[in-house]
Amino acid sequence: MAAPRRPTMLDVAARAGVPRALVSIVFRDRPGASERTRARVLAAAEELGYRPDGAARLLARGRSRTVGVVTTVGEPYEADMLESIYDEAARLGYDVLLSARTPTHPEADAVEGLLAHRCEALVLLGPTLGDTALTALAGRTTVALVGRAAPAGEAMDSLRTADDVGLRQAVDHLVGLGHRAVAHVDGGDGPNAGVRRDGYRDAMAAHGLGASARVLDGGYDEQAGIAAARALLDAPDPPTAVVAANDRCALGLLDTLRRSGVDVPGTLSVVGYNDDRLARLAHVDLTTVRQDAGALARGAVRAVATRLDDTTATPEDRLLPPDLVVRGTTAPPPCSRR
Structure with a gap:
């Protein structure tokens, strides 16, 4: 019918x-x-x-007042941002349209889908596109990056946490507890992974521990943490503490270590990064470096709305401070408790 x-x-x-x-x-x-x-x-x-038809009237004037957002399926930290994105967009009179990157739906396809639906600005959460692709995209529409710096000289907003500072906070905390053998599972080629890796090395060097710095290949997901945990379990001289690339990586570490009978934090302390919703669960209780997801999300929406409503507005690079949250996965090393 x-x-x-x-x-x-x-x-x-x-x-x-x-x-x-x-x-x-x-x-x-x-x-x-x-x-x-x-x-x-x-x-x-x-x-x-x-x-x-309000949408048709807006399009007739060349406006859709719709912001497209690209996120990652299964990423709790980015999911935490979405409520703030919707709230801020509604406050400013904008609608939100979501698209996601998955293993079979790359970020470039997600972007093209949003543009095809007449989104007049894009907010990319943890973007993985190369600088060349981002530069080309900025020439087509208004863009804000969350969790990554914009390519040098390009006209797009970026909002991110001072990740090098966050890694220094994590290392300072662990060294303050008495740890000297502190390893880092890095984020591979993920956004800002290099900044976090450098922050870790700089912090170890500042404590006179540069020679013992150890970086394990990793990534921003649970599988990276699982692989890193297995490598540590097989190592002849395992560290007493590990700073993971993010909370998902830390969760993979924790699960594998605990299944293998390793006492966390009695034998090995673990620190994550992000402070997403899973880190706060009582049975996880993860010490982590907090990024202000709400402030990053709201700032990104305000940034694109400002440039849409005022074409003379200049894009900004905003760097927000991190905050270490101490919970139950860190403690002094075993040798200091004997």
Whole structure:
């Protein structure tokens, strides 16, 4: 059975007995229709169930007032951002359209899908596109990056945490507990992984521990943590503490270590990065470096809205401070408790 046809402006005009142009004047709230005619048109629209297509009106003016957001399926930290993105967009009079990168749906495809749906700005959460692709994208639309610096000299906003500072906070905490053998499972080629890796090495060097710095190949997911844990279990001289690339990596570490009978934090302390919702669960209780997901998300929406509403506005690179959150996965090393 065919779906009922939506009433149109022509139907309203016929019901009210006025020209279609007069109906358009009424719904655009423009002068040219008497109060009596205006009332007759609105009554006819109510009888027919006609509602003006706000999106079509915006598109006719070259605006969709829709922000496209690219996120990662299964990434809790990015999921934590979405509520703030929706709230801030609604406050500023924008709609939000989501698309996601997956192993079979790359980020470039997600971006093209959003642009095809007339999104007039994009917010990319933890973008993995190369600098060349980002530069080309900035030439097509208004872009804000979250969790990554913009390519040098490019006209796009970026909002990120001072990740090198966050890694220094994690290392300072562990050294303060008495650890000297502190390893880092890095984020591979993920956004800001190099900044975190450098922050770790700089912090170890600042404590006179540069020679014992150990970086394990990793990534921003549980599998990277699992692989790193297995490598540590096989190592002849395992560290007493590990700083993971992010909380998902830390979760993979924790699960594998505990299944193998390693006492965390009694034998090995673990620190994550992000402070996503899983880190706060009582049975996880992960010490981690907190990024302010809400502030990053709100700032990204405000940034693109500002540049959409004022084409002379200059893109900004905003660097937010991190905050170490100490929970139950860190403690002094075993040797200091004997």
